[in-house]
Amino acid sequence: MPSFSFVDVGRLVDRELELVVPHEKWIDSVLIACVHPLSHGDDRADRTTRASLLEFLKLAPNGRQHATGRDTVPGYFFWMRLRPEFDPPVPMAGSISMRIGSTRDIEMYFGHIGYNVFPPARGNHYAERSCRLLATLARAHGMHTVWITCNPDNIASRRTCERLGATLVDIVKLPPSNILYQRGEREKCRYRWEV
Numbered sequence: 078m079p080s081f082s083f084v085d086v087g088r089l090v091d092r093e094l095e096l097v098v099p100h101e102k103w104i105d106s107v108l109i110a111c112v113h114p115l116s117h118g119d120d121r122a123d124r125t126t127r128a129s130l131l132e133f134l135k136l137a138p139n140g141r142q143h144a145t146g147r148d149t150v151p152g153y154f155f156w157m158r159l160r161p162e163f164d165p166p167v168p169m170a171g172s173i174s175m176r177i178g179s180t181r182d183i184e185m186y187f188g189h190i191g192y193n194v195f196p197p198a199r200g201n202h203y204a205e206r207s208c209r210l211l212a213t214l215a216r217a218h219g220m221h222t223v224w225i226t227c228n229p230d231n232i233a234s235r236r237t238c239e240r241l242g243a244t245l246v247d248i249v250k251l252p253p254s255n256i257l258y259q260r261g262e263r264e265k266c267r268y269r270w271e272v
Contacts, residue, residue: 094210111195142272157203165198176188182255186257223266
C-alpha cells in the first residue's frame, strides 16, 4: 500500500471567504464568533474554548491528521475566515474538514466532508462555497465522488448539498454501535457529490 502524502493546493479564496489552516493566530477570531450574541445556545459554539482549540491544534498540526488506525483515513481541516476588508459580522464563519479515502463508515455515516457555520455567519452559503473550494483538493487526491452526510432534520445542510448538485442516495439508520448513535443521532441522509 503506497504511503499517503498531503498536498498543498494554494490559497482557497472565494471573495470574502478564505479557508485557512487552523493555527494559534486564529484562535481569538474563532472565539469571537463563539461568544457573539447570536451564537449563544449553539451547541458547537458553546463547547468551543481556548483549551479545546489548543488541544485540536495538537491533534491536527497544520490542519492535517494522519490515519490513526485501520479504519481511519487522513484528513484536512480548515477554518472559514471572513476577510476583514469586507466588514464581516464575525472574523471566523466556521470550519470544514475533508477525509481523503473511503471506508464503509465514511460512505454510510460520516461523509468525506464535514462543516459547521456559526450562527452570526449563516445565510451566506459559506458551507457550500467552502465545499466547492475543497473540490480541487479532492481531485488532487484522485477523488471524483465525495459523500456528504447530515441529519434528516438539518434543513440547512440538506440545502447545501442540493445547491452543490449532490444527489440524495438514501436515508440510513445508524447502528447502535456507531459513535453518532451514542451521541443521540439516529439517521443520516447520504448525498453523493461528483467533483
